[in-house]
Every structure is written in structure tokens, then in C-alpha cells.
Amino acid sequence: MFQIEDQTEIDTLFNGFLDMMFLMKIDADNQFRYAAANDAALKYAGLTRDAIGKRMQDVLNEELASKLQNFYEKTLHSKQPVHFQTESENNGKLQVAETYITPILNKHGECTFLLAAVKDLTEAKIIAAKLEETEEQYRLLYAEQKNVESQLIGQKLILEMIAKGSNLQDVFRAISLNFEAAMPRSQVCIHLANERDQKLEYAFSSRLPEIFIQEIHQIEISPVEESCGRAAYSYTPVILKDIANEMKNNKKKKMALKHGVKACWSHPILSSSNQLLGILAVYFKHPASPDENEWRTMEAFTHLAGLAIEQKQKEEALRKSEAKFRAMTENITDLIVTLDTAGKVKYTSPSYRHIFGIEANLGNSFLTYTHPDDIDFVSKMFSKLLRDKKPLEVQFRYMHQNGGYIPIEARAMPVLKESGEIENIVVIARDITKRNKHEEVIKRMAYYDQLTGLPNRRSFSEEFESFLSKADENNQQLGILFLDIDRFKFINDSLGHTFGDLVLKEVSLRLKKFTKGCGRIYRMSGDEFTIILENINLSKMNESMSQLLNLFSEPLYIMEEMIRITASIGVSVYPCDSGDPNVLLRNADLAMYRAKENGKNTYQYYQSGFNSNSYERLLMENELHNAIENNELILHYQPRYSIKKERILAVEALIRWNHPRWGMISPGEFIPLAEETGLITKIGAWVMETACMQTKEWIDKGYPNVKMAVNLSARQFLQRDLVTFIQSVIEKTEIPPQLLELEITESTLMKYEETIFFTIDLLKEMGVQFALDDFGTGYSSLGYLKKFRIDTLKIDQSFVRGIGTETDDSAIATAIITLAHSLKMNVVAEGVETEQQYQYLKEQKCNEIQGFYKCRPMDASNIEVLLSNQMKNNMNKQIVLK
Structure with a gap:
């Protein structure tokens, strides 16, 4: 018998039951009110949440x-469980229910609630009625036969076996023996449907030989089958009264005749909802x-087989449902705790030991093991719950058996109570240690x-707003x-x-x-950092900038390499600048760009005068x-002519x-x-890929071969995969390597001599040619020309x-031409704009x-016009010469 302390357990598991559950509150005048109802009650009893209260x-x-009032009063007065059955109408349909009423007593022994567990027997009642109807059909069926009494006894036996939940094989045996008794020369076989695999699987036969059973164990559910398989597919009986003359599948016909089977009647076994359960097959010799x-007779026994199969399926479904519910309630990982209004622990679920490593101390305040720093906050929240009743x-944090504390979410x-007062508090809690760690990582x-x-x-x-x-x-002022x-x-x-990552780590x-x-540092992206300096003035800021630049004056030692780096710093001041x-932040960024423009390795305060130019530069970078x-x-x-x-x-x-938006931009602005x-x-x-593809296009169009000169920057030359890349472009475009000429500047050659030589x-x-651009503007060394085997010199x-x-310019041009010819190099004059310049260069x-x-x-397209005209002129000259 339940005591009132068990109410929380009832409330906790209330909604999990498959049967209808009603908690009835007893008024002073012995009137019964609905205090609670689970989902099953609302679903099957036709009630809504409005009924509560x-x-x-x-x-x-x-x-x-x-009717219910009488039974409820009987339970109330006797304080003993009462069991009864009722029949009623619900939305015009018969509803049969079996009810167990359990009184719930308070600590004074007074019955304050009734717990009603109601099982819906409507479907079972319908099945029983059908069984009675079937029994009557059997009685009429055998009324004119000599063995009426024995057949009726057999049918009753099968019905009793189904009602008692006998083993399915035993029921099938009874069906087979009774059928074969009614038709002495028949042999009955029952197959069960496996709709997932679209197969009929042999289930039972009392007389068929084992070798024939093996042949019919797996039958396809298909319209091309001629007996059992087609009956299962079409949900209609199939009668083969003469297999020798009616069966078209010769292989299956030979198999049947080999075993002496001359006729087969197949009847589908269907559920009450018209689902395929199996096939009852009758064979004759x-x-x-x-x-x-x-x-x-065949329809009657098929119906009996359907009742038996469907009953077993329902029993199995119920067994699985109960097992699932039991597993859920017994293995729930969340902690369930019941507290009284003073905060004392009345009940804990088994997971308490799993979480805290020890059994719960019932009767203690839940604050006993709460972390000292959390007690005040938790107490206030508990008081709020008692006040708001929500x-x-x-x-x-709650103490673990090992003395540490576990973070808990509850x-x-x-x-x-009926009066609106709080009777107790149900707490559902869980350990969130792992979740907190994951959140910290995230x-x-x-x-x-x-x-x-x-x-x-x-x-x-x-964080910036708080600063x-x-x-x-x-x-105070801030420096950004x-x-x-x-x-x-x-x-x-x-x-x-x-290597770059290691540099960033050391800089950080x-x-x-x-x-x-004095402040806080942030990595904004790549090699960009933002620093917030607190409580600064102009003197402090200048001093800080000097210290910061000194940090970069000391070399870094990375992977046994010494490297020196510098930094450009932009400064804006709050609230002076905004x-x-x-x-x-934008002003500091713009100031940094000005620092770079001023030669790098310096700092620059923000000034409104350089806002627009720097902003345009920043905008151009984003667009590029x-x-x-x-x-x-x-x-x-x-x-080049x-x-x-x-x-x-x-x-x-x-x-x-x-x-x-900006139109054509020259390379001098964005390169x-x-x-x-x-x-x-x-x-x-x-540029490399596009230029080489253009060269290939001109070759394919039949234009005379012209070299394609492509400028290479120092950065490109320092790429580790430059050779592989250029080789892949040549192979992809299929141009002769000799038609590709790479132009490099004299300054690049000098600065990265050892790096780019290889x-x-x-x-x-590979056959690629090289031109030295802007020759004469640097420190022109003859050693470079010899060492790097330059093909072409370009006079700046x-x-x-x-x-x-x-x-002097004429003399320098003449000297470069002479030098190039002596080294067997081609020489190109850039920037020729006048007839005088042209004639002089021609003479030299x-x-x-x-x-x-x-x-x-x-x-x-215009270059193609020039090439086309050049081809025509050459052809005309050849014609004239001929």
C-alpha cells in the first residue's frame, strides 16, 4: 500500500505507463476530482487537459x-485496492475497461488520493466476440456431419489455446490435426510472411516429409508464382486443383509431382487490419x-490461424514495450531527487551513487553538500521557487565522495496540493562536468x-567597450x-x-x-596585432612606443637561425581621436599604413589629414x-621589333x-x-598562364612565332615551386619553351643572387630564355651577366x-650595345619614341x-592584326622577289 511520500515516485514515472493512469483527489464531501492523467489516459479516454481539477x-x-463513484467510495472506505470491469460508450463506440484502484494514504493513514490504472480491453473483447462467432460457425458447419461432437471439441480446444496464450507451434499442430481430420486425405502446411524479404517461411506441418519441406521453406511473394507466393502477393486464395495440367513452371511442377503432390489450395492468413500474416496451404496426392x-472449413481454420498469429504478435510487441520501459526507468542517467519544503532530501534515484560515488543521506538538507561559495545563491533560488511556485x-557545485565538487545542472x-500549497519539490539533475569542459574548449x-x-x-x-x-x-585616456x-x-x-608561425609565437x-x-594584446589576423594601453598620456605613450620598437630591435632565434624583424605601428587615442x-580601430589601422609609407620600423599617431589616402589604399587592397x-x-x-x-x-x-567602378588602373598603382x-x-x-595560352592560340592560328616576355618579381622567384609551376604551364599550353622569355630586374639579380641562381x-x-630589364640603372656587374647566362639585355x-x-646617355647606350654583342647577347632598347632615337640605335x-x-x-586582337599584316607583307615581298 502506498504512503503519501511515494507520490513523487508516482509523478515521476506516471507518464511512462502504457495503460491509462488517473490520479483522483478526494474532496471533503467524498467527491472525486482529476488531479493528474498520463498521456495514455488523454489519448484513449477522450479527455483533455481541461479535465484536470x-x-x-x-x-x-x-x-x-x-458506476465509478461506487467503486471509488468502496476503495475510500476500505482503504484496500479494488478491481472491477466496466463497459461504456465513447464517441458512439463500445469501450471495455479493466480498472485497478489503489488508495494513497498520507502519514496519518488518511486516504487523500486514489490511483486508478485502467487497461483498455475493448480490442480483446472484440476478439473474444469473434471467437464466439467463429465457434458458432464451426458448430453450424459440422451440424450435418457425423463427427459433429469431436469437431466441436477440437475447435473449442484451439480457441482455448489461443485465449490462454499457448505456444504457436502447439496451436498450429491443433489446427493441422483438426483440419486433416475433417479432410482425411489432405496435408496442411502453414507459412509465415517475412515482408521485409518478401518471402514465405515454413512454420509447421504434421505430415509433410522433410525433403519436401526443404523445397518449400523459402517461397517468393510474387505475382509470377502460381500457388502460395501469388496468394500472398494478391491477398486472395489460389486453387490449383490439378498441378500436372495447370502449373506452367515446369521446374516447380516436376518438384511437386516428384513428391506425389497433385493439387494445392493456398489461402492468405490476414490480420484484423488486413495485413498479411502468412499462408495456409493444403496439399493433396x-x-x-x-x-x-x-x-x-478452409476459411474457418485460416481465420483461427490468423487469430493465433496476431495474438502472439501483440504479446511480443507488449513484451518489447515493457522491456524498453523497464530499461529506461532502471538505467536513466539523470538524477531524480524529492525534497520537502524545508529542503530535506526524501528520495534519490539509483544514479545518485553513480554520480557522487556514495549512497544518498536521506533526511539531510540538500545544502549540506553544496559548495560553500554556491550556498547563498542556491538558497535564494530555492526561496524564489517556494515564493513563485514555478x-x-x-x-x-555538489560534493563528490572523493571530496571534490561536481558541477550540477538542476x-x-x-x-x-489541492489548496495550492507546495507539497514537495521534484528535482531532475545531471552532471555537466564534460559539457563544461567542452564549452570551455569551444x-x-x-x-x-x-x-x-x-x-x-x-x-x-x-572587451573594448569595457575598457x-x-x-x-x-x-583616463586609452591608447589603441x-x-x-x-x-x-x-x-x-x-x-x-x-618558420613563420614560430616567428609569430616569439613576437607574441x-x-x-x-x-x-598596463594593457592587453590581441592577435587580429596573420601578422597583425592590436594593443590596448590603459591610463596613458603623451609622455607615457612616447615612452611605450620606444620600448615597443626596442623589442623588435633584438634579433629572434628560430630553429637555430637568427632573424631580425621590424614592425610598423599605428596609434589612436581615446577619447581624442574618437x-x-x-x-x-580604423584610425589606428590607417596610422599604421602611414608608418609603412614612412619607411616601416616606426610608429605613427593618427592624423585626420591622411585619412582619405590611407583609406583608399586599404580599399584598393580589399578590391585586389x-x-x-x-x-x-x-x-x-x-x-618588340x-x-x-x-x-x-x-x-x-x-x-x-x-x-x-574605377576604370582602367595602371600597374604602377596596384603592383x-x-x-x-x-x-x-x-x-x-x-599572368604566366594567360600569356602562355595566348602564345599557343597564335601558334594554332598560324601566325609567325613570337617570343612571349613575362616579368617576374622577386617574390615569384623566391617561390619554392616556381620551376615546377612554369614547367606545368609549358606542358599544359604545349608551347616551345624557347618562346617564353622571363624578364627580371638587375636589382633582383643582385639582391637574391645565391637564392635564385639554381x-x-x-x-x-628547359629552354626558357631570360632578359635582364632596366640594365644600367643598378650596379651593373659583368660577373652577373656571365654567371647567369642572360640571353637579352634591355637598355633602360x-x-x-x-x-x-x-x-652621356648616348655613350651609355652605345656601351651597353657593345657589351651585349661582345657577350653574344641580344640587346633591346626600351622607350624608343622618336625617329632620331631609332636611327641612332640602328647605326649602333x-x-x-x-x-x-x-x-x-x-x-x-590588335596584335593579331599586326601579325596578319606582317604575314601579308612578307608574302608580297616573296612574290616580288620571284
């Missing part, structure tokens, strides 16, 4: 309410066709840089520093990203020491990132940026920016421009000229 007489029809009585959630729900990943461990851009965005508020409260490592992309490109460590006690966090993907970059080509034959020998690929940001590598690769040598072996246009007017036997005198840079 109402009297039974106000919810049920008068007849049913009167002679041709046979059922008469009316035999057909009724569920609430709370997190706190949901507390008050259980109310938070760290979201707010901290994984490489350096510094707070990231998101942290900066969320500003603190500065306002203390009437935007720091960028100079030429860091060059470090990555030349020494590798692993130095910056942490710098900001210790009160808006975003504007302050998308220029390739948006097909905004194009190539123009400037021809032979002085002797006055024909095009080569073209130089010159990049242009056709911006959708330096591309060099600084590292985008030159990506742009250079695009690269040039490998490319030369600064010397060509002075030919005819400046004696310069090989090629390039400049506006002959042709401006133009797109590929």
Missing part, C-alpha cells in the same frame, strides 16, 4: 460516473477442387588564437595600437609557414611582456583580392586592372601594393630618352627596339 461527474457521462463445405533551473519543479577556440594563445578579434570586439567604460569612470610585422609575407614565402611572447600590467570603438576571381585583370602586349627586318620578334605581357601584400604571387601565376639554371636547361628607357640630346646595331615610336601596348 474538475469533478468526475462534470467530465464523464452520468451512467459511467455513477490427387487432383482436388473444394466444394462449398470444404471451402468453409519551476526554475539552477547550476551549482531543474526544480514544485508539486502542489569558448577558447572562439575567443583565443590557437597559434599564439592570445585573445582574438572577437575578444577585442567584446572604454573604465577609462570614462577614471577620467595597431601593429603589423614588416615584410612578414616574405618570411612565409621564403622560409615557409612553419615579447608583446605579452610589454603589455603586462569615442566610437570601430572608428578608433577579388580581382582575379571577378575577371577584372587583363593583359596588353607591347611588341627587329631593327634590321622591321618585324615583330617578341611581345611583352603587361598587366592592367579594369575595375568595374607595389600586390608586392607588399603578397598578392603578386597569385597575380603573377595568372632556379634560373633549371629553367635555362632613361638612357634611350637622352639619345641625341645628352652625350641594336638588335630590337620597343616603344611608342613603333607601337603602343594593345590587346591580343
